[in-house]
Amino acid sequence: MTHKRAFLVVLDSVGCGGAPDADQFFNGDLPDTGANTLGHIAQACAAGQANEDRNGPLNMPHLAAAGLGAAVRLASGAEAPALGAPSGTPEALWGAATEISKGKDTPSGHWEMAGVPVPWNWHFFPDDEVSFDADLMAKVARLCGTEGTLYNRHGSGMAVIEEAAAEHVKCGWPICYTSADSVFQIAAHEEYFGLDRLQKLCADIAPTLHKMKVGRVIARPFTGDVETGFQRTINRRDYAIDPPSDTLCDVADNAGRKVYAIGKIGDIFSMRGIHDLRKGDDHALMGHLLDVMDEAVEGSFTFANFVEFDSQFGHQRDVSGYASALEWFDACLPDIKARMREGDLVIFTADHGNDPTWRGSDHTRERVPVIALGKGAGEIGLVAYSDIAASIAEHLGLPDVGPGKSFL
Incomplete structure (x- = not known):
């Protein structure tokens, strides 16, 4: 049994712009070209346009120090002003991931980062007076x-x-x-x-x-x-519909590893390969994540989703609320880092975008940031969603899963 553990933490909808196929995805008749959840929130905060629940520039010093601002710049060419980061080289592995599945939704993003790009086109209901037959x-x-x-x-x-x-x-x-x-x-x-x-x-x-x-x-x-x-x-x-092939959760389970799920991960993967499920609102989920970091056994994989960025603020187009939630999450990072053991890998990423400055109320097609703690520092570049699964599998000594390549 390996002494290494892995934690994949999804900040639901916290995209960083730059998706090369954004023009093929829409909010109403507006293409997602130029959407940038993190970049536009940071710009709105810097301009004093997001002061309802908090004040001033977006303050995310911990993730920024790890490379979050650099990831936004790499993904989209845009700047995320301030972020409260000290100047200097990022302290973690950092980059951005591009999705190939033809969807800007929860299953597509989570399945692909777990090694299974969606092999079919999803069915969408028409936006008519009555949408269902x-x-x-x-x-x-x-x-x-x-x-x-x-x-x-x-x-x-x-x-x-x-x-x-x-x-x-x-x-x-x-x-x-x-x-x-x-x-x-x-x-x-x-x-x-x-x-x-x-x-x-x-x-x-x-x-x-x-x-x-x-x-x-x-x-x-x-x-x-x-x-x-x-x-x-x-x-x-x-x-959720079942994934069409084994995901990282299944591969870990088949190898005799314990798989912990936090948030809606159990629903997304129909509980396949999952042994321990913990749910609640995002504040409760942070407590669950910290508890699991204390309790998780050697060789285990933990998959967490924090949904309220998306459900409470992205869809509601609430820029200030979204910014406040990001700052709350960033303030929890020292507690997460304090619970890391030697050999741990902790990856922060997202499943899609949901730019609260965008017209409409639906997700936006974007690249997503990838920040990895526990494996040194440096740029990993533009990677694929499925590279996340490949990297975790390599770290844990698991069989290959999906088409990705490890960036570790």
Whole structure:
């Protein structure tokens, strides 16, 4: 058994611009050309345009010292002003990764960085007055015992719930919606509809959607009432299509290694190869990550996702909130580094972009930063998402996984 451990930490949607095929991806009719989540947040902060939840230039001294600003520059040619970094050579391995899968979504990004580029084109629902065909909606209603469904078109997060929740509470019909991603989402009230019932509905309809190559069915529970307002809860659950071949999680599991999952990783990989799953909001997830760093056994692989950059701030186009979340995460870096053991590899990256300065409300096609602690310092250049899996496999002494090449 190797004495080495590996931790892959995904800052969901924290892209850094520069994707060479960004012109092929859109928010509405606007191509993603020029989108740059980190770069534009830093520029907005430096210009005093992101002072609602925090103040001044974007302050991420720890990740910046490790090479974050250099990664933005390498990926896109853009500057991320300030970041609060000391001047000098980056202290870690740093670079940026380019995705080849034809999607700017959660499964595509996570599967590819785990060694499995998506081999098919995802199914996307049209942005029409009604996005879903009648047979699909009849099946959803039949599975949950209602006479129909609500909304049934493209929509964004809480805006959908705010529009449809009052009628949902009256009639009990589930709220169905989608976005520019390959997703089918069902929102329902935890008390009036029932959390268990919502999750069963999503699990029951998921095989139908997966056959259509829809990437995820997502349960979106909420609580509240008309008088006090409605709020989504932390009990979201994703029902993702299975990866088409063994991922890094499977390879580690097959080699007898323990695999820890933090956040929505268990949902993304349908729990394949995963032994220990810990969930919660991002602050709880940071506690879980620190606990796992204390507890993880030798030779283990830990895969973590911090989703709220994306779900709470990117889709809401909340620049100040996004900046505040980035600063919070960066302030936790000393605690992470303090728990590293000799032989540990910790990689920070992202799965796609979600530029909060961009028009629309959907993800943006971008390169993502790659920062690796525990293997010295230096530029790794522009790498592939699948190179992340290859590097972790090499570090842990695992068999090759996917088409990538180690950058260690």
